[in-house]
Amino acid sequence: EAQVTQNPRYLITVTGKKLTVTCSQNMNHEYMSWYRQDPGLGLRQIYYSMNVEVTDKGDVPEGYKVSRKEKRNFPLILESPSPNQTSLYFCASSLMGGENIQYFGAGTRLSVL
Amino acid sequence: GEDVEQSLFLSVREGDSSVINCTYTDSSSTYLYWYKQEPGAGLQLLTYIFSNMDMKQDQRLTVLLNKKDKHLSLRIADTQTGDSAIYFCAEGRGGNKLTFGTGTQLKVEL
Numbered sequence: 001e002a003q004v005t006q007n008p009r010y011l012i013t014v015t016g017k018k019l020t021v022t023c024s025q026n027m028n029h030e031y032m033s034w035y036r037q038d039p040g041l042g043l044r045q046i047y048y049s050m051n052v053e054v055t056d057k058g059d060v061p062e063g064y065k066v067s068r069k070e071k072r073n074f075p076l077i078l079e080s081p082s083p084n085q086t087s088l089y090f091c092a093s094s095l096m097g098g099e100n101i102q103y104f105g106a107g108t109r110l111s112v113l
Numbered sequence: 114g115e116d117v118e119q120s121l122f123l124s125v126r127e128g129d130s131s132v133i134n135c136t137y138t139d140s141s142s143t144y145l146y147w148y149k150q151e152p153g154a155g156l157q158l159l160t161y162i163f164s165n166m167d168m169k170q171d172q173r174l175t176v177l178l179n180k181k182d183k184h185l186s187l188r189i190a191d192t193q194t195g196d197s198a199i200y201f202c203a204e205g206r207g208g209n210k211l212t213f214g215t216g217t218q219l220k221v222e223l
Binding site: 004101103 | 121144156157161209211214
């Protein structure tokens with residue numbers, strides 16, 4: 001089954017404790033992206049990657065890091081989480097170009113205390 | 114500006130039609146999309162329209178695009194309780210970037 005898998009689904013942590021949210025896709029997509037969803041703000045892009053070892057900042061990259069060592073994986077790293085990073089996070093993937101149909105993971109709800 | 118705008122809430126009665134509106138900003142957008150988010154789930158693509166089309170129909174869904182006014186709408190015919198969700202419009206800009214609206218919470222009442 002074609003899917004984007006995120007882990008964990010729920011995470012409660014404390015300020016400053018490094019964490020990683022994993023994202024994996026099995027569709028051989030070149031493009032992968034991380035979004036955060038906040039009430040009244042919709043989805044905002046954090047980082048994206050157009051292929052292995054190619055990453056770039058989205059609209060709200062501050063406080064986040066990503067890596068793309070393999071095509072299928074695109075982890076999101078919070079080196080020193082802060083309460084304003086409490087949010088719902090989504091990973092998405094798609095083929096490059098064409099109709100740009102993006103497939104989304106189920107989401108990770110993060111609370112930073 | 115950069116914002117894609119949607120109204121935040123819409124309430125309809127079961128069996129009625131729902132119309133969700135969206136105003137986008139980039140006249141060069143090639144595709145425009147509607148995504149549905151059910152509680153506790155990710156976003157699921159409902160439908161999309163190429164920018165050179167005015168209308169697209171897919172079963173109960175009708176998408177209308179007015180490029181002059183940069184206005185996109187999604188009509189759901191015979192709305193059911195299972196249609197209760199958040200609906201996001203999104204525009205495809207350069208590369209694979211999608212810019213999303215704020216989302217419209219659709220509530221279907223019996």
